Amino acid sequence: MRNRRRLLIKIAIQLHQRGSDSAGLPRSYLWTGKVTSGIFVAKMIIERFNWRLPGYIGSGNDKFSFSHVDDVVEGHIAAMNKGRPGERYLLTGENASFRHVFDLAAIITETRKPMFNIPFWAIDAYGWASVLISRITGKIPLISPPAVKVLKHQWAYSCEKAKVELDYNPRSLKDGLAEMLPWLKNLGLIKF
Numbered sequence: 001m002r003n004r005r006r007l008l009i010k011i012a013i014q015l016h017q018r019g020s021d022s023a024g025l026p027r028s029y030l031w032t033g034k035v036t037s038g039i040f041v042a043k044m045i046i047e048r049f050n051w052r053l054p055g056y057i058g059s060g061n062d063k064f065s066f067s068h069v070d071d072v073v074e075g076h077i078a079a080m081n082k083g084r085p086g087e088r089y090l091l092t093g094e095n096a097s098f099r100h101v102f103d104l105a106a107i108i109t110e111t112r113k114p115m116f117n118i119p120f121w122a123i124d125a126y127g128w129a130s131v132l133i134s135r136i137t138g139k140i141p142l143i144s145p146p147a148v149k150v151l152k153h154q155w156a157y158s159c160e161k162a163k164v165e166l167d168y169n170p171r172s173l174k175d176g177l178a179e180m181l182p183w184l185k186n187l188g189l190i191k192f
Contacts, residue, residue, distance in 0.1 A: 018114075019039065022092050028118050032157070034081075037131075040147070041066065041101070041102060041105060041149065042184065044057075044098065044101075045078065045105060045181070045184060045186060046189050046190055047142060047192065048071040048102055048105070048114070049105075049109075049111075049184075049190035049192060050190065051091060052142075053118075054116075054118075055114045055116040055117055055118040056098060056099045056102060056114050056116070056117045056118065057098045057118060057120075057123065057151055058076045058118070058120045058123070058151065058152065059098055060098055060099030060102075060117050060154065061097045062098070062151065062154060062155075063095050063096065063097055063155060063156035064095070064096065064097070064098070064108075064155040064156070065090075065092035065093055065095050065155055065156055065157045065159075066093045066094055066095075066096060066101070066173050066176065067091060067092050067093030067094075067159075067176075068093065068170065068176040068179070071091070071093065071168070071169075071170040071171055074168070075089065075091035075162055075166060075168045075170075076091070078162075078166035078167060078168060079091075079166055081133065082166050082167070083164070083165070083166060084165065084167065087165070089159070089160075089161055089162040089166060089168070090157045090158065090159050090161070090162060091159060091162055091168060091170075092157040092158070092159040092162075092170070093159070093170040093171070093172075093173065093176070094170070094172055095156035095157070096173050098151075100116055100125060100173070101173065101177070103179055104173060104174055104177050105181060108127060108177055109179055109192035110180055110192070111180055111192050117121070120148060120151070120158075121149050121179060123143060123151070124145060124148045124174050126127065126143055127141070127144050127145045127147060127148045128142040128145060130142060130143055130144065131144050131145070149165075153181070
């Protein structure tokens with residue numbers, strides 16, 4: 001992941017040096033590499049498979065846009081080479097709910113789907129408790145009140161403009177998860 005992040009930074013610098021205003025704007029990611037606190041989707045999958053997140057988040061139907069980091073890198077390169085000056089491109093992927101993500105993950109791993117929803121008020125309370133505990137332990141909380149606010153927002157975006165103008169072709173959520181889940185398992189972070 002570090003190499004991919006460096007590549008994205010390098011591309012952004014090259015775009016700026018060329019005087020280009022064209023840029024790709026990624027949103028949510030599925031990726032393989034080092035698991036850090038910034039990889040929210042991986043963290044949610046890890047919590048779900050370790051049963052610390054036994055249910056769906058909120059109503060389970062809030063929309064997010066999931067894209068694989070490799071697709072985003074390709075999109076940035078395409079924006080640098082094919083993008084029109086002054087244009088911006090959303091390098092997003094499939095719009096889906098975490099319910100759909102968790103259900104696909106269960107199908108791919110042949111495990112059980114979550115059986116209930118965890119209301120946002122409970123997740124918010126857990127977030128506040130996690131922040132208090134993190135101040136004592138020094139560990140970064142999985143969920144914080146600002147993260148809950150992010151989860152409540154609808155993050156569905158269209159990458160149609162990038163598909164048409166940049167030939168951007170993001171992989172499906174199922175394909176991204178099929179790559180991510182074995183990677184997390186090989187790291188020993190999840191079991192199935």
